[in-house]
Amino acid sequence: MISVMLFLIVTLYLSFTSDALSLPATSTTPIPPYTPPTGPPSQDKIPHIIFLSADTGGGHRASALSLNASLTTSPLSTSFTSEIVSIWPGGAWPYRDLVEAYVHLSRHPRQWGFLYHLSNTGPYLCWMNGDTVLRNVKRIRKMDCWRTADIIVSVHPTMTNIPQILSKQPFYTVITDLGSCHATWFSRRCSRMFVASEKLYEKARKRGWVRRSKLVRSGLPIRPVFGEEGERMGERFGEEGKRYREEKKAKLGLKGNGVLFMGGGEGVGMEEYIWGVKRSLEANDIKSQIVVVCGRNKLLHERLSTSTPPPPKRTIIKRILRRPKVESEPETGGSVKLIPLQFIDNPQEYMVACDVLVTKAGPGTIAEAASLSIPIMLTSFLPGQESGNVDIVLEANYGNFSTSVPEVSSIISNLISDEDLRSRMSKNAEKIGDAKAGERIAEVIWEDYWAGRTGRDFGKRRRWFREAWRRVRGLEDDS
Ligand SMILES: *[C@@H]1O[C@H](CO)[C@@H](O)[C@H](O)[C@H]1NC(C)=O
Numbered sequence: 001m002i003s004v005m006l007f008l009i010v011t012l013y014l015s016f017t018s019d020a021l022s023l024p025a026t027s028t029t030p031i032p033p034y035t036p037p038t039g040p041p042s043q044d045k046i047p048h049i050i051f052l053s054a055d056t057g058g059g060h061r062a063s064a065l066s067l068n069a070s071l072t073t074s075p076l077s078t079s080f081t082s083e084i085v086s087i088w089p090g091g092a093w094p095y096r097d098l099v100e101a102y103v104h105l106s107r108h109p110r111q112w113g114f115l116y117h118l119s120n121t122g123p124y125l126c127w128m129n130g131d132t133v134l135r136n137v138k139r140i141r142k143m144d145c146w147r148t149a150d151i152i153v154s155v156h157p158t159m160t161n162i163p164q165i166l167s168k169q170p171f172y173t174v175i176t177d178l179g180s181c182h183a184t185w186f187s188r189r190c191s192r193m194f195v196a197s198e199k200l201y202e203k204a205r206k207r208g209w210v211r212r213s214k215l216v217r218s219g220l221p222i223r224p225v226f227g228e229e230g231e232r233m234g235e236r237f238g239e240e241g242k243r244y245r246e247e248k249k250a251k252l253g254l255k256g257n258g259v260l261f262m263g264g265g266e267g268v269g270m271e272e273y274i275w276g277v278k279r280s281l282e283a284n285d286i287k288s289q290i291v292v293v294c295g296r297n298k299l300l301h302e303r304l305s306t307s308t309p310p311p312p313k314r315t316i317i318k319r320i321l322r323r324p325k326v327e328s329e330p331e332t333g334g335s336v337k338l339i340p341l342q343f344i345d346n347p348q349e350y351m352v353a354c355d356v357l358v359t360k361a362g363p364g365t366i367a368e369a370a371s372l373s374i375p376i377m378l379t380s381f382l383p384g385q386e387s388g389n390v391d392i393v394l395e396a397n398y399g400n401f402s403t404s405v406p407e408v409s410s411i412i413s414n415l416i417s418d419e420d421l422r423s424r425m426s427k428n429a430e431k432i433g434d435a436k437a438g439e440r441i442a443e444v445i446w447e448d449y450w451a452g453r454t455g456r457d458f459g460k461r462r463r464w465f466r467e468a469w470r471r472v473r474g475l476e477d478d479s
Pocket residue numbers: 065068069072082083084
């Protein structure tokens with residue numbers, strides 16, 4: 001009993017001293033910008049940059065790599081070394097199974113939604129912060145990275161709180177979400193926090209009580225190849241753009257209109273839509289091609305290669321009566337050609353060549369599609385985390401959202417046959433498309449580096465607390 005009480009008290013103490021739940025600063029004096037410059041860093045040390053990331057979905061690693069590239073090519077850059085580190089392997093349960101948990105949850109959106117909303121509440125965050133610190137901090141403290149790093153960049157929501165407690169280096173949080181995000185991102189001990197949209201900025205202020213001076217509206221960093229490709233293409237429906245797209249189509253062996261399906265590495269959740277769209281296009285006699293990136297989904301790849309739709313699902317009654325499965329026949333002779341691909345390393349080229357993108361509401365894909373001004377059709381989202389992304393697409397009016405197969409099929413048929421509509425949506429996408437976010441973030445990081453901002457803006461409140469404690473106890477100042 002006593003140990004439980006003690007645990008609760010310690011947890012509560014840690015949560016309140018951790019930033020997630022502390023009261024907002026109410027002082028009216030303007031907040032000083034972070035850490036005074038102490039002169040440029042010495043030239044003989046090559047800075048080591050550590051990206052904190054984990055492979056939960058492809059987005060975090062992609063962001064880290066794109067930032068690495070931007071940091072390399074930035075005009076303010078100096079030579080540096082870098083690595084990607086995760087603090088969770090070997091950690092306490094359940095944190096060590098982060099990646100497996102993600103793969104499971106992303107396939108079960110209801111469970112995801114339940115956990116997301118549960119963990120996005122004050123009391124839960126409070127408990128979670130305490131729990132992660134108590135059970136993990138000893139091991140994580142021993143990791144090399146806190147000694148070797150000169151700059152730390154976190155692109156993962158579960159690697160903000162503890163790393164910020166442990167590191168003494170400049171600490172940057174890059175939120176890799178677009179329209180909505182989890183409150184674990186808003187750990188306030190960071191040096192700066194980069195947010196992708198106005199919505200997240202507001203949320204960071206209201207929900208996370210992050211200081212204005214720390215927040216930077218940067219946009220979402222996307223892979224640099226998208227920016228380069230976008231520059232070469234120019235306006236999608238301009239003269240140059242049309243010519244460039246024809247060239248791309250010829251290079252990729254595509255002809256005429258193309259619908260591009262991308263379902264992430266697992267390639268799941270697209271099949272119904274693919275067949276629905278195919279039948280709808282054929283019913284309307286629209287000549288088109290459907291390009292599908294199947295990823296690891298071998299079965300899907302095989303079915304599409306032979307143009308064989310999945311067998312109809314057996315009802316429970318049929319299963320009880322042990323009726324044999326009906327094998328489906330290949331569909332041939334339609335006006336729509338299916339082109340299944342496994343993994344591609346040039347999604348940007350396919351996005352240039354194709355006319356509509358069908359995908360789920362991942363923040364990276366949405367931002368990349370906008371940078372190449374391709375109209376986008378969203379068919380699903382992870383509850384909570386990605387619901388805001390759908391709003392961003394609908395508000396900017398460069399895409400549509402539906403989960404019903406007939407509706408998706410009719411919207412796509414409509415889009416493919418209506419070039420004016422596509423052109424309008426494409427113009428809207430151009431307005432919010434932004435491939436420069438990575439550059440902006442790199443610039444800020446290097447500026448801080450050259451200004452000699454080597455400490456981390458952290459511990460103001462703690463210092464105050466320690467000082468008050470010393471005064472109460474009548475201790476000498478030891479700093
Ligand atoms: C970052 O980019 C540099 C230069 O391209 C490369 O050598 C390095 O391996 C990259 N770092 C990571 C973590 O990928």
